[in-house]
Amino acid sequence: MYHAKPIVILMGPPGSGKGTQAKHLAALYKWKHLSTGDLLRALLQAKNPDLEEFKEAQNSTAEGRLSADWLIFRLAFRAIKKALETHGGVVLDGAIRNVSQAAEFEKFFREEQLWEQVRALYLDVNEEELIRRISSRRVCESCAAIYPERVNSDICPACGGKLIQRVDDSPEVVRARFITQGISAQQPVIDFFTQKNILRIIEADALEDVVFRRIQEALE
Numbered sequence: 314m315y316h317a318k319p320i321v322i323l324m325g326p327p328g329s330g331k332g333t334q335a336k337h338l339a340a341l342y343k344w345k346h347l348s349t350g351d352l353l354r355a356l357l358q359a360k361n362p363d364l365e366e367f368k369e370a371q372n373s374t375a376e377g378r379l380s381a382d383w384l385i386f387r388l389a390f391r392a393i394k395k396a397l398e399t400h401g402g403v404v405l406d407g408a409i410r411n412v413s414q415a416a417e418f419e420k421f422f423r424e425e426q427l428w429e430q431v432r433a434l435y436l437d438v439n440e441e442e443l444i445r446r447i448s449s450r451r452v453c454e455s456c457a458a459i460y461p462e463r464v465n466s467d468i469c470p471a472c473g474g475k476l477i478q479r480v481d482d483s484p485e486v487v488r489a490r491f492i493t494q495g496i497s498a499q500q501p502v503i504d505f506f507t508q509k510n511i512l513r514i515i516e517a518d519a520l521e522d523v524v525f526r527r528i529q530e531a532l533e
């Protein structure tokens with residue numbers, strides 16, 4: 314596919330299947346799947362973490378805010394370098410949310426002479442359709458089973474428990490999530506990578522394996 318080890322930046326709104334597709338890529342090509350969420354959790358569980366880093370990870374988690382950029386950069390850059398020594402490539406999931414972060418990543422890749430290996434993919438989904446799908450989801454109060462589409466009763470077919478909608482799945486909350494993480498929020502980053510000629514948009518309103526094939530084709 315490439316002469317050098319690829320670094321794939323995978324982007325997309327919540328519910329676009331980006332985490333799942335990152336796992337598929339990592340499994341098929343023996344790449345390292347790096348998600349900032351996982352890097353932060355690993356830092357919080359490390360035996361001898363850097364104190365400054367640990368404090369910021371702990372505070373941001375406790376306050377329910379995003380971690381400071383400097384921490385994300387340090388964790389991601391370190392992990393990318395390490396992963397390129399041990400794996401055939403890297404797939405980055407959820408690391409870049411705005412243009413200033415994208416520019417910082419570009420600077421790092423250029424300094425490390427890795428820029429030629431970088432590709433960005435945006436999983437594009439119909440947001441109204443996704444909001445409808447997520448907000449029709451029901452969960453069982455008793456056994457926590459999740460039912461993707463509205464079932465014809467309020468009773469869990471598995472255990473007889475009551476089916477409810479999670480607060481996180483209500484149309485208002487899902488819509489709010491799209492305002493901060495959807496395509497309109499991501500557009501400046503999409504434009505940034507498009508101008509650099511490294512971004513492909515993947516039409517992701519399709520079955521998981523169809524989307525995965527499109528991703529593979531885009532990377533060829």
Ligand SMILES: [Zn+2]
Nearest residue numbers: 453456469472
């Ligand atoms: Zn149940």
